[in-house]
Amino acid sequence: MAESWRRSQWRNGLFALPFLVTFAAFLVFPLIWGFWLSLHKVDLFGPGRFVGFDNYVKVLRDPQFRQALLNTLIFVATTVPTLVALGLFLALALNHLTRATAFLRGLFFASSVLSVTIVTLIWRIVFIPNDGLIALVFDHLGWAQIGFLSTKGWSLFSVGVATVWWCIGLPMMLFLAALQQIPVDHYEAAALDNANRWRVLTRITLPAIRRTVLLVAIIQVVMQFQLFGQAQLMTNGGPAGSSRPLVMYIYEVGFIRWEVGRAAAASEILFLIILCAAMIQYVVATRNQEGV
Amino acid sequence: MKRFLFGSVALMAAGWASLASAQTTIELQRFFGACDAEYGSVTDVSAAVGECGIITALVNKFQADNPDIKVNVTTVEWPGYDQLNAQMASGAAPDVVSMHYSAISDYQSRGLLDPVDGVLAAAGVDPAAFTDAGRGGVTKEGQMYGLPFDNWTMLFHVNLNLMKDAGLVNADGTPILPKTPDELYAQGKQFTEKTGKPYLVQILANETAAYARVLYTFLQQQNSDFFADPTAIKLNTPEAAAVVGMLKKIKDEGLTTVNMDYPAAVSGFINGDGGIAINGTWLIGDFVAQSQQEGTALANGYTVYPIPQLFAGRDATYADGHGWVLPHKERSAEQDAAIAKLFKFLADNDYHWARNGHLPAVKSVFDMPEFQNLPHRANIAKIAETGTALPAAVMRQFAIQDIIGEEVGAAVNGDKTVEDALSTAETRINELLADL
Numbered sequence: 035m036a037e038s039w040r041r042s043q044w045r046n047g048l049f050a051l052p053f054l055v056t057f058a059a060f061l062v063f064p065l066i067w068g069f070w071l072s073l074h075k076v077d078l079f080g081p082g083r084f085v086g087f088d089n090y091v092k093v094l095r096d097p098q099f100r101q102a103l104l105n106t107l108i109f110v111a112t113t114v115p116t117l118v119a120l121g122l123f124l125a126l127a128l129n130h131l132t133r134a135t136a137f138l139r140g141l142f143f144a145s146s147v148l149s150v151t152i153v154t155l156i157w158r159i160v161f162i163p164n165d166g167l168i169a170l171v172f173d174h175l176g177w178a179q180i181g182f183l184s185t186k187g188w189s190l191f192s193v194g195v196a197t198v199w200w201c202i203g204l205p206m207m208l209f210l211a212a213l214q215q216i217p218v219d220h221y222e223a224a225a226l227d228n229a230n231r232w233r234v235l236t237r238i239t240l241p242a243i244r245r246t247v248l249l250v251a252i253i254q255v256v257m258q259f260q261l262f263g264q265a266q267l268m269t270n271g272g273p274a275g276s277s278r279p280l281v282m283y284i285y286e287v288g289f290i291r292w293e294v295g296r297a298a299a300a301s302e303i304l305f306l307i308i309l310c311a312a313m314i315q316y317v318v319a320t321r322n323q324e325g326v
Numbered sequence: 327m328k329r330f331l332f333g334s335v336a337l338m339a340a341g342w343a344s345l346a347s348a349q350t351t352i353e354l355q356r357f358f359g360a361c362d363a364e365y366g367s368v369t370d371v372s373a374a375v376g377e378c379g380i381i382t383a384l385v386n387k388f389q390a391d392n393p394d395i396k397v398n399v400t401t402v403e404w405p406g407y408d409q410l411n412a413q414m415a416s417g418a419a420p421d422v423v424s425m426h427y428s429a430i431s432d433y434q435s436r437g438l439l440d441p442v443d444g445v446l447a448a449a450g451v452d453p454a455a456f457t458d459a460g461r462g463g464v465t466k467e468g469q470m471y472g473l474p475f476d477n478w479t480m481l482f483h484v485n486l487n488l489m490k491d492a493g494l495v496n497a498d499g500t501p502i503l504p505k506t507p508d509e510l511y512a513q514g515k516q517f518t519e520k521t522g523k524p525y526l527v528q529i530l531a532n533e534t535a536a537y538a539r540v541l542y543t544f545l546q547q548q549n550s551d552f553f554a555d556p557t558a559i560k561l562n563t564p565e566a567a568a569v570v571g572m573l574k575k576i577k578d579e580g581l582t583t584v585n586m587d588y589p590a591a592v593s594g595f596i597n598g599d600g601g602i603a604i605n606g607t608w609l610i611g612d613f614v615a616q617s618q619q620e621g622t623a624l625a626n627g628y629t630v631y632p633i634p635q636l637f638a639g640r641d642a643t644y645a646d647g648h649g650w651v652l653p654h655k656e657r658s659a660e661q662d663a664a665i666a667k668l669f670k671f672l673a674d675n676d677y678h679w680a681r682n683g684h685l686p687a688v689k690s691v692f693d694m695p696e697f698q699n700l701p702h703r704a705n706i707a708k709i710a711e712t713g714t715a716l717p718a719a720v721m722r723q724f725a726i727q728d729i730i731g732e733e734v735g736a737a738v739n740g741d742k743t744v745e746d747a748l749s750t751a752e753t754r755i756n757e758l759l760a761d762l
Contacts, residue, residue: 078411163586163590181531184530184532184587270533272531272532274732274741286725
């Protein structure tokens, strides 16, 4: 290590420079600037005045922020396990190379390439009352209509369904890639020992892809905490703010109320929450792994 | 031959290039929807129907008449102010933007708009040509900050075919409309019993503007001075409770469609899902066109009236308007001249814009026989007197509208009590206004 350090030259750092410059310009600088903004009373159109941590106090006291935080936590707590479990199920089901599985892999991944506008348009057609797909099915069955996009409880659920449909492609592909890295001789040994499918899954497959499960979970936690477009386009955060996520709160405060300082404070809080959630997940998962 | 061909092509290219460089470009940003598939090349404005069709045809016609001016149109989702804010913050604002009168104060007070008095003078447009409501809507601190284009309000769009089935039509063919909340409940009940359909077609989902406009209207009818102080709203009042209580009762008694967002409510009324749609002036042209087609739910059976006076006090209805504003930025003299031409063209063609149902902003349009002969205009003529805006000093009217819509919607849908919703709305709005 010492020898390699002696032989290393600072010029080698130039290889990392493009990344470091981009990282600093688009991530570090906005983060610091966002924190600086959060300490000011400022709108979008001019200099503000320093107010210390007033914006943080106002945000934390705001019932709409607390409601948005709760909505977001519920959303993350329900969609992330669903995405991990469903992604794993699809990957296990499609982990064979046949024409049918190749087609189905493409089919399940296809939704991921759509824009949020198209995704919400599709699911709006499914959920809207009267002429929507579910409404027609309910009519046919003689069931009462449900306002999926305008009823408390159902609105966040509907946004979650659309999100899982949209995002399922990436977890499935990551799990498929991990499954194909497991040496075949492990399964052959299990077959010789007459192990049943459940035992193979829990003793060979899941331990072998544990790191991928962690990776998928962390990626999804970070992504789903940033829920915005689906909620804005499908429910507009309603009814009564019951499907308004944190990013939508930040957007409304910043762009509709013109309180950019307060929006920046809420953004910093969201950043800390995402960071903590990802770190806790990482620490817990790696500890369990060490204990095995 | 080759030389001739090359020479011709080079000459044509040079001609195009010189034409392109001679063109003055205006970046125009608007809402009103996108309909290029239908109206993208239409220059016959009289053939266009609806807000989107008419404004698209108007711009096409202006471009055809002025080949030296290129109008680049950007269509934004209604109302488009979030996008405009981002553009202004990044110094990339368009040259001309559609804006509600109720939003102009926010931008003018921050120095984000240029006055248009000079542009109008250059175009030879006399400010006295505009209606008081139009001119008042764009005038701040003695200067005009926009070209007034119209005034609009919410209306009762009536499906006369269903009203006949419900026995709610007078001998002269006019609909029987309520004059008190109790009459509204009774007529709604009669309508629902006779037709099996809800009396009202309302936008109750995924939208906030309709709730706010209806609340303002019925508060104004009760002479409730809820914005006596433009920096603080009063909603914890018996008048506001009476309005929200009425809206809730309408829903609870099954007198209205539920769960419909804006597009669903418009198509629902067109499909005959209910008797009376509470929606804006801008839909009159579209609904008239529907009523002129055989086989539709509105065929030969559409009319429209202002929202009736249901409360003792005065006949009033909340009104706003659309104007064209100039974001503050550097423009060339050629661009200023091009904008002046465009503004004159829009003012000169205000009649065509008014065909969609809006009240004209240009006084002389009211005297035009063509305007007077437009369907149903006599029914709604009184909104020129009864239309009432919020005080111009009230800032952040769109943010306020969102809060009111969310809280009143919560009360109507039973997610909160009426008192809790009004109290929360008042607190949230006053915190917003106190923190500007």
